[in-house]
């Protein structure tokens with residue numbers, strides 16, 4: 001008999017088109033940053049995460065950011081334990097969509113599900129080409145953080161391109177949301193592999209975890 005059964009959690013990833021959802025999931029679940037851009041309709045991934053000694057099986061749902069799929073995306077929300085709302089740090093309009101679109105959609109289809117706001121492509125914040133050619137200033141850490149406060153979600157940033165560790169941190173926090181562990185019982189393990197680590201987010205992971213646990217997360221079913 002398995003004395004330490006794994007927990008199963010479903011995490012749905014939403015956000016505007018091309019904001020970096022698929023890259024985030026590929027880096028986490030498949031260890032590879034995808035070449036080129038292929039729009040997603042629906043895609044599922046599985047991965048596992050160990051928190052303390054508890055093994056957590058994650059079912060990860062990638063969705064389309066396109067308005068064209070607004071009627072079918074809601075099919076992914078039932079039974080979600082957490083929703084990651086992603087935006088692109090180099091495109092402020094994708095942060096605006098958090099209030100204009102994503103918060104309302106989640107409240108309509110899975111109102112009790114824990115949300116996490118994810119700033120993707122943090123490498124582009126300091127990228128000189130982006131700054132000089134996009135015609136707009138990238139989203140600052142404080143702007144992302146303020147938006148997160150407005151939707152009562154924790155905020156964390158990542159670069160799927162440059163920092164695998166930052167991606168793992170996202171799923172560490174998301175997994176904690178699912179299992180609803182207390183801060184005392186959870187070790188914030190350092191990710192095992194280090195790649196081109198960049199300074200991607202201001203607070204460290206324990207701080208985000210601690211903030212997260214101030215609000216009660218939905219508990220997953222133990223399978």
Ligand SMILES: Nc1nc2c(ncn2[C@@H]2O[C@H](COP(=O)(O)OP(=O)(O)OP(=O)(O)O)[C@@H](O)[C@H]2O)c(=O)[nH]1
Nearest residue numbers: 017018019020021022023039040065121159160161
């Ligand atoms: N510089 C940089 N580019 C990224 C990063 N993540 C994704 N991209 C690029 O952004 C583009 C869109 O990425 P996707 O992950 O496909 O975006 P998506 O949100 O899944 O898009 P949809 O399927 O349309 O909803 C691709 O060209 C990626 O290579 C990142 O961390 N840094």
